[in-house]
Amino acid sequence: DESGKWVNQYHLLQKVGAGTFCKVLLAKSDTGIHAVKRFGRTVLKKRMVAKFDASGASTVPFQQCIDEEIRILGRMSHPHVVQLQEVLDDPLDENLYLIFEGLPGGQLMNWNEQSCSYSAGPAVERLGS
Helix, strand or coil: CCCCCEECCEEEEEEEEECCCEEEEEEEECCEEEEEEEEEHHHHHHCEEEEEECCEEEEEEHHHHHHHHHHHHHHCCCCCCCCEEEEECCCCCCEEEEEEECCCCCCCEEEECCCCEEEECHHHHHHCC
8 A cells, every 4th residue: 555655746645546557546746636657667567568550469568558658648738638747767666657637536437347348437427417
């Protein structure tokens, strides 16, 4: 549990989500609330994932996909896309941290193990009301 831990100026408050290869944590700093995506370097280096492009399907290191995500999100500025604010990439730390603007409402989608599919989370359900 990372609650209470500090990463640079970000105070990690609680886990708010998890993906296959990362955790998402709620954090607070002097500038506000943030969502922090935390990736373990071991997973980034060793895990191979599928990538699809104009050439077809291939298998690439997960790190390559995350580097591309960072590059794309770093250039994005759109009111409907969460803003990547900072990348904490200290080679002495076991983790890579992506700092995003904090948005209220929680997870947009929930994974259902039984049906192997996503469904709308509480934040999406509140949009409809």
